[in-house]
Amino acid sequence: MAALLSHLRSGRFAAPIDALHLPAHGRGAGLPVAMRRLLRRRPGSWDLPELPQIGGPLESEGAVAASQRAAAAAVGVSACWYGVNGATGLLQAALLALASPGQAVLMPRNAHRSLIQACALGGLTPLLFDLPFLSDRGHVGALEAAWLERVLAELDRQGQTPAAAVLVHPTYHGYASDPLPLVALLHQRGLPVLVDEAHGAHLQPGVDPALPISSLAAGADLVVHSLHKSAAGLGQTAVLWCQGTQVDPELVQRCLGWLQTTSPSALLLASCDTALHQWQRPRGRRALRRCLDQGRALADRLSDAGVPLLRTPDPLRLIWHTAAAGINGLEADAWLLQRRLIAELPEPGCLTFCLGFARHRGLAGRMLRRWQQLRLALGSSTPLPPFTPPPLPLLGAPEHHLVEAWRGPQRAVPLDDACGAIAAQLICPYPPGIPLVIPGERLDRSRLRWLQEQRQLWPDQITAMVKIVA
Ligand SMILES: Cc1ncc(COP(=O)(O)O)c(C=O)c1O
Known part of the structure; x- marks a missing residue:
């Protein structure tokens, strides 16, 4: 592990050009x-x-x-x-x-x-x-x-x-x-x-x-x-x-x-x-303001050049809306990783970069080039179809006791055979670490259908087997 970290820092594969992932200090560049x-x-x-x-x-x-x-x-x-x-x-x-x-x-x-x-x-x-x-x-x-x-x-x-x-x-x-x-x-x-x-x-x-x-x-x-x-x-x-x-x-x-x-x-x-x-301190606050301005300027420049972005109130998150170009964000991430542009959060419809607190000189030009190459390599003129919202009630508690479902007797079954069963595990792609299902919830027909759809979208994160209460 130590050898690997030293190697990533200095060796032949010196720090990737753009490591836009967390921690937000940008591999040390933004540390106080x-x-x-x-x-x-x-x-x-x-x-x-x-x-x-x-x-x-x-x-x-x-x-x-x-x-x-x-x-x-x-x-x-x-x-x-x-x-x-x-x-x-x-x-x-x-x-x-x-x-x-x-x-x-x-x-x-x-x-x-x-x-x-x-x-x-x-x-x-x-x-x-x-x-x-x-x-x-x-x-x-x-x-x-x-x-x-x-x-x-x-x-x-x-x-x-x-x-x-x-x-x-x-x-x-x-x-x-x-x-x-x-x-x-x-x-x-x-x-x-x-x-x-x-x-x-x-x-x-x-x-x-x-x-x-x-x-x-x-x-x-x-x-x-x-x-x-x-x-x-x-x-x-x-x-x-x-x-x-x-x-x-x-x-x-x-x-x-x-x-x-x-x-x-x-x-x-x-x-x-x-x-x-x-x-x-005023100096630190000025530096923070510069990072926010840098994020907004980068997003404006990419957006003006035709990169489909999703804007949120946080300028430190830059979200490529890959679905708009027919590209799965997970595939885009794998493609970009090989080209030394590292994102934080790949998802089926997007790729989110965390700009953090380092300076990013020349990033707009490099990102734009990468986007154009990505589009040529993986893009399509047809956007991905809209994503299905989870079939959830406005408010609900797990049907079974959370702890009993989680730590009691359980068995693994193929997702396809879990209809009507009580989940005994979290199903939770990471990042972002937000559960799609929590222990104690019933996997009814509509929930299961939605999960199967999610599995198509996140094949490496959602396994074909699910643990249910035995
Ligand atoms: C919204 C939210 N809360 C809490 C956490 C946990 O944070 P930490 O990794 O610092 O434990 C995360 C991690 O991804 C998160 O996204």
Whole structure:
């Protein structure tokens, strides 16, 4: 592994020309100066335990505690905790702090798998609500207030009383609406709100008026940022913010303790600190604005030259709408990888590039050339047919108990023979890590037909066999 990484860095296959994937620091180019300086020190000198001077995310003394206090004060919230197991670990701890075993949690269908896993860990029932579907590309769009009102009315109709709610803002692709009315609607019902803002750490106030606001500014109680996805942190870095009076920070801290390693990496904690700190300074904010401008200028240039793009409110996500040129995004990705243009998220209808925080000199010209070559190699004059929305109710919980279905006796059957059975696994292409099916859900005829269609589209991600409750 070490040999492979050294080889990728320097050998014959020196860094690919355009590595537009996560982590967002762009293979080091966008790391904060302090972090680059640290990494040039004697290898391993920074790999330290929780010495009294350093401490850890759950300690009240030491450099980490001081950094967390300073970060919380700068953002204007009551507390924050750094994480070294990605947004995953922090989302899970946050959810456990919001609901007790036996309670239900309202969450959107595009909830990351970590949240479904947290429901299993905490004995919670996910009450999943559907989202608008954009059939020309096969994505779920942003949640709007009117849609959430319909969901809440359905919640009442079904007599459901969740203990908390989860939102995703923005999505992996950068779709976002104004979180203010969404959080307000949920708060009106007394529901504490956890926002998975893994892809939105850069929604910094006062940097760019065209960016959506962060759910922190919208008053969400708990917000998780993945610092390697939407800030210049090393892989696995994340932060959990806590504000308001609805959530007890003591309880959050206890839940973090259940899931956090007892040996958090000092290097990763320093990376959390530097990634957040740089945006508290005018210089760092200017650099962020430059990255956003660079993203918009790139999209304008490609769009003017005829590349079919899907625009979202996040300029750091560049989405080629390959379906419009009759090209499957997964095939486009494989073709481009061989030509040293590496995307983040291939899907049947699109290819998403994460521009991150590095400078990309000359990228527009190179991308345009690649697009033209790709079109000649794989394109067609007929666009791909529209994608089918999943046949889901507006609101629903798994028919069987999530944990019992997931960890009880199960057997594998061909997808074709699973009609009427209860799923005993997550079916979840990664990325983006959003389950198509969760354990405990019934695979009725329409769901199964839709899954079979998905399998044609994602042949390597959705296997021909599915585990069902025995
Ligand atoms: C919306 C969303 N939330 C959470 C996560 C988990 O983040 P991490 O990889 O930092 O654990 C992901 C990862 O893809 C994600 O897309």
